[in-house]
Amino acid sequence: xxxxxxxLEIINEWAREAHGGRKTVHTSSSSSSPGKVYNTIEYQDGTxxxxxxxxxxxxxxxxxxxxxxxxxxKSIAA
Numbered sequence: 001x002x003x004x005x006x007x008l009e010i011i012n013e014w015a016r017e018a019h020g021g022r023k024t025v026h027t028s029s030s031s032s033s034p035g036k037v038y039n040t041i042e043y044q045d046g047t048x049x050x051x052x053x054x055x056x057x058x059x060x061x062x063x064x065x066x067x068x069x070x071x072x073x074k075s076i077a078a
Contacts, residue, residue: 020044
């Protein structure tokens, strides 16, 4: 398992604990990489996270991406 995948698993575990557990998983096809699918997770408290590069590589401030906007959610804080 690569370091990026390990870090994503750590972030997702923290988010599940901090935001009341997973409620729904939405999927979106990538607009730039045919066949690639991103998972946007909605938590019990209404916040969301995503496994796309725009969300996972965000620095400082609020993480957000077009997939979270598509589903009308609010992103978890960085």
